[in-house]
Amino acid sequence: MTKHIIKVAEMFAGVGGFHLGLKRASSDYKVVWANQYEPERKKQFAYEIYRNRFPDTYISNVDISKVEKSKIPDINLVVGGFPCQDYSVMSTAAKGLYGKKGVLWWDIKDVIEEKWPQFLFLENVDRLLKSPGVAKEQPGRDFGMILKTLSELGYSVQWKMINAADYGFPQRRRRTFIFAAREDTHFSEHLRTAIMLNKNQLIRYIATMAPLSSSLPVKELGEIQTIDLSKYGTLAEFSKRFKVKYGFRQTGIMSAGKVFMADYAAKSTESVKLRSIVKSNLSDQSQFLSDEQKARFSILKAGFRAVKTSRTGFEYKYGMGGIDYPDSLDKPARTMVTSEHTISRTTHVIIDPGNGRERLLTPEEAEQINTFPEGWTKLAGVTDSERFFTMGNALVVNLVRDIAIEIDKIAEGEDDFTRYRGNRRVQNIEH
Secondary structure, eight states: OOOOOEEOOOEOOOTTTHHHHHHHHHHHEEEEEEEEEOOOOOHHHHHHHHHHHHSSSSSEEEGGGGGGGSSSOOEEEEEEEEEOOOTTTTTTTTOGGTTGGGGHHHHHHHHHHOOSSEEEHHHHHGGTTTTTTSSSTTTTTHHHHHHHHHHHHTTTEEEEEEEGBTOSBBBBBEEEEEEETTTTHHHHHHHHHHHOOOHHHHHHHHHOOTTTTSSSSEEEEOOEEEEEESSSHHHHHHHOOHHHTTTOOOEEEETTEEEEEEOOOEBBBOOOGGGTTSOOOOOGGGGGHHHHHHHHHHTTOOOOEEEOOOSSOOOOEEEEEEOSSOOOOSOOOOOOOOTTTSSSSSSOEOOOOOTTTTEOOOOOHHHTTOOTTTTTTOTTOOOOOHHHHHHHHHHOOHHHHHHHHHHHHHHHHHHOOOOOOOOEEEEEEOO
């Protein structure tokens, strides 16, 4: 039997978390094209790190909207953690698919439409499932728009919001993972069959199916909710009319526009604790906190409650809960964000296990929290703050690895994996 090679395009590549995860999963993956560009930054440090770590991979460093999609090589798989600022809970002005970052989804659509790969493997923040927010009139509209776009392009979809710490990884990082398969694949055929199952069989199917649940098991699946996206006409009509109470559930499948989804409880495994990562008796004294810094962290991490008044005169309660200070070494790390290492409420503060002094994480510890090799982002000309920024944007590499192992098995089951393109069912979708 001929060995199959999965040719990959990596979009929004960062410092190569997807690439590294695929490489750890199987030698069947070959990244043939990548793109990394940080808008409004003169210094492209993530791109430089990627290029240094993967010198044999072609990587583009131009705005993805200016990339001529037809020039991308033929591919079997598109991967990418598309920018999340317009969905993230960290942004109080998130605008979803219509924000400056959210609009980049349409560049993914353009690549899919032009190259029509067999599979997609994408990642975004957990809040994507509710975007543009439960306080808005259309929670879940943005994720619904993504699903409808994929359906019209001829793809079936499985998604799952995964907390990496539930499955033995050293960070409580919640992210939405999306796996999609072209309509002529066996995976799509299986989903078309699955939606005809009775309720109990469908629950079992969603809870155990590859690639997002077979190696990341579900202990319990909640009540299944259904949505028919095919009842909406154009994407513009969908955008105006779509409503689903509370947005999308934590996991689900879609075939031919029919959505089946539910919340779930993970069949958890023991997580890696911070204690196993952090170094003792750190020699770099600049990482230790002064009394003034301790006082500032103490205030920032205590949480607060306030009453605000809207522009229309409506009063509402506003606040944030407290954060452990210092962070427990007997838990996985909290979600790392791009402002790690600054004086902010989200920055980790730990007790050095060797000398009992309060300090910040090192860039190497941040890398290991995301399961990158120690020193992955260390490069001449790249500052520590830039290294932390890349880790705040990164994903948990070994979580990608575990999912990619299952995707590789799915690809192996295809009859003709060397055929790149078929007859596209839908072309030039307008948005």
